[in-house]
Amino acid sequence: MLFKLVSNIKSKYSWFLPFLLFLLFGFNACGAAAIQDEIDPDAFAWKYKAILISGDSSITAFDNARESVKRLLVSKGVKPGDIYELSRIKAKLRGRIKYTTEKNIENAFKQLKVGLNSACMIFMSSHGSEYGFSIDGVELFTPDELNALLIKYCGTQPAVVIVSACYSGIFTNNKMLHPNRVIMTAARKDRTSFGCGVENQYTYYDGCLVANLSAYRTWRSVALSARKCIERKEVGLLPSLPQIYIGQDVRTLQLPTR
Amino acid sequence: MNRSRLVLNKTIQIICNLFIVCLFTLSTSSIYANDWKENLRGYNSAMKQTEKPKIIYFYADWCHACESVKSEIFGNTKVQEVLENFAAVKIDVDQGENSSIVRKYMTIVYGNSGSYAIPEIFLVEAGGDRIVRIPPVNRTTPNNFNEYLNKFLSNKIPFVKKRQKNEVTRERPKKGPVNIQPYYGYMQAQFSWQPRNFALQSGLGEPGSNAPKEVYGIDTGFTFFKRYGFGVELYLGLAYYDQKIGSYLDGGLSFNILDLKGFQVWLTNGIGTGPFSVSSTHIFMNYYIKTTFMIGRQISLFSKMRFYFDYNTVFDMQNPYWSFGTGYAF
Numbered sequence: 225m226l227f228k229l230v231s232n233i234k235s236k237y238s239w240f241l242p243f244l245l246f247l248l249f250g251f252n253a254c255g256a257a258a259i260q261d262e263i264d265p266d267a268f269a270w271k272y273k274a275i276l277i278s279g280d281s282s283i284t285a286f287d288n289a290r291e292s293v294k295r296l297l298v299s300k301g302v303k304p305g306d307i308y309e310l311s312r313i314k315a316k317l318r319g320r321i322k323y324t325t326e327k328n329i330e331n332a333f334k335q336l337k338v339g340l341n342s343a344c345m346i347f348m349s350s351h352g353s354e355y356g357f358s359i360d361g362v363e364l365f366t367p368d369e370l371n372a373l374l375i376k377y378c379g380t381q382p383a384v385v386i387v388s389a390c391y392s393g394i395f396t397n398n399k400m401l402h403p404n405r406v407i408m409t410a411a412r413k414d415r416t417s418f419g420c421g422v423e424n425q426y427t428y429y430d431g432c433l434v435a436n437l438s439a440y441r442t443w444r445s446v447a448l449s450a451r452k453c454i455e456r457k458e459v460g461l462l463p464s465l466p467q468i469y470i471g472q473d474v475r476t477l478q479l480p481t482r
Numbered sequence: 483m484n485r486s487r488l489v490l491n492k493t494i495q496i497i498c499n500l501f502i503v504c505l506f507t508l509s510t511s512s513i514y515a516n517d518w519k520e521n522l523r524g525y526n527s528a529m530k531q532t533e534k535p536k537i538i539y540f541y542a543d544w545c546h547a548c549e550s551v552k553s554e555i556f557g558n559t560k561v562q563e564v565l566e567n568f569a570a571v572k573i574d575v576d577q578g579e580n581s582s583i584v585r586k587y588m589t590i591v592y593g594n595s596g597s598y599a600i601p602e603i604f605l606v607e608a609g610g611d612r613i614v615r616i617p618p619v620n621r622t623t624p625n626n627f628n629e630y631l632n633k634f635l636s637n638k639i640p641f642v643k644k645r646q647k648n649e650v651t652r653e654r655p656k657k658g659p660v661n662i663q664p665y666y667g668y669m670q671a672q673f674s675w676q677p678r679n680f681a682l683q684s685g686l687g688e689p690g691s692n693a694p695k696e697v698y699g700i701d702t703g704f705t706f707f708k709r710y711g712f713g714v715e716l717y718l719g720l721a722y723y724d725q726k727i728g729s730y731l732d733g734g735l736s737f738n739i740l741d742l743k744g745f746q747v748w749l750t751n752g753i754g755t756g757p758f759s760v761s762s763t764h765i766f767m768n769y770y771i772k773t774t775f776m777i778g779r780q781i782s783l784f785s786k787m788r789f790y791f792d793y794n795t796v797f798d799m800q801n802p803y804w805s806f807g808t809g810y811a812f
Binding site: 268337338339340341371374375376377378379380381382398399400401402403404473 | 544545546547548550551554555591592593595596597598599600601602617618619621622623
């Protein structure tokens with residue numbers, strides 16, 4: 225029976241079967257390739273100064289992400305004193321954690337005291353609109369405002385900006401695209417992102433980010449792998465299309481290392 | 483009592499004098515010890531010095547990082563020694579007269595967005611106008627700043643063309659939604675004329691168990707040359723996706739690799755595009771293995787295992803999908 229099957233195949237399509245198998249499995253192998261961490265052995269070990277912002281009190285997912293990102297940064301050697309946190313949930317306001325307002329965000333920038341060997345990292349998680357990052361629906365933190373603070377307080381030092389919110393692609397407008405910046409957003413400027421339910425520990429994007437922060441050593445790899453992770457999560461949903469921008473100064477910028 | 487007070491007063495006076503001397507030394511000799519020219523007039527005069535390369539430093543009073551560059555880099559005596567080889571100019575970006583210089587240099591790095599950051603430091607070759615920007619990583623310490631300046635002086639730094647656009651890596655997915663398909667699993671009624679040669683197929687698709695919701699498809703297609711063991715397939719369909727209806731085209735080559743009295747295995751590789759009017763251009767490639775059991779000459783049961791690649795995700799492999807169906811041949 226088996227012999228008959230094989231001979232049937234061979235006699236008719238002996239030349240074509242290997243070709244088809246190549247198409248099927250060769251192509252699959254290409255498509256499934258994992259993201260390579262392009263580590264520059266001579267890369268400078270920047271000293272990170274971070275501002276972590278959760279901007280909404282309606283659910284805890286945004287604060288969960290802020291707290292997890294902080295833990296990951298500390299585990300990677302960032303001094304807790306160099307991390308400034310803002311939350312909109314009043315019960316979380318203890319120690320150095322301040323209430324999220326535009327004024328307090330600027331105050332946090334003022335405290336960064338960026339030196340020549342410093343890199344800035346800004347993580348923001350909340351709801352969003354086509355015009356900006358929502359602070360409990362009371363204030364709107366716009367890309368222009370963030371750009372002005374980055375210019376003033378981080379200057380040309382490397383800066384990693386992660387905005388996790390609906391329509392956060394607006395933070396990759398032309399004015400934001402400086403060569404010293406890595407910008408990662410949860411969605412394209414015309415798309416929503418997902419996972420803002422009460423039952424969610426993290427939003428979809430924050431979950432992917434947190435999972436990949438510990439897996440890779442360069443921001444580029446983290447950004448690409450988070451995007452792939454989102455693509456897997458969003459089957460059946462209108463894709464959020466996370467945006468990634470990597471300036472020429474920071475192409476091989478590494479995450480903090482001990 | 484008086485004597486001790488006199489000694490105390492004298493000591494305080496000496497300390498104060500020392501403090502004033504220190505302040506004076508710091509403010510005059512340590513920072514900007516070199517002959518820095520300033521703003522438009524200084525820039526024009528420096529540019530006339532053809533025998534020396536130039537260093538042009540852009541700063542502002544409100545810029546926090548500029549303070550560090552001023553004190554830690556330009557305040558360093560070793561840096562000052564190397565800077566003796568340059569005509570040094572500092573440009574206050576807030577001075578209106580400097581706007582044309584600021585635009586000229588910042589466009590090289592930041593393009594035409596109108597947004598730029600400082601501190602920025604540029605080197606201009608002697609007797610020419612070729613420009614090099616000093617990246618932030620080369621001014622983290624006085625030593626690596628000096629190293630960069632020395633490399634420049636020994637012509638080891640490649641020049642960028644004047645007014646070159648900023649080279650940046652923009653990682654963006656192609657426009658248009660990803661991960662959509664006209665349909666996944668489907669139930670299909672099959673109608674055939676001359677069953678081994680030419681087939682007209684029409685089917686109504688419905689989402690499989692692992693398929694996105696709200697994705698339904700209906701298509702009509704032809705298979706040519708079926709009798710020769712392969713088929714050229716062409717389908718025209720309508721997909722209901724994202725609460726809109728769009729059309730799609732799908733086609734491919736199918737190869738019958740096994741045919742045993744009603745049990746057939748077909749390998750298909752195809753390409754499709756759509757749904758039009760729902761999304762921007764969306765191209766997908768798919769490979770599927772179709773196993774067909776003929777029951778009599780007219781009724782068939784088949785299953786498909788489908789591998790699906792989406793152009794918008796750079797042909798990233800999606801999960802394979804199973805679909806099952808029945809067919810009826812006339």
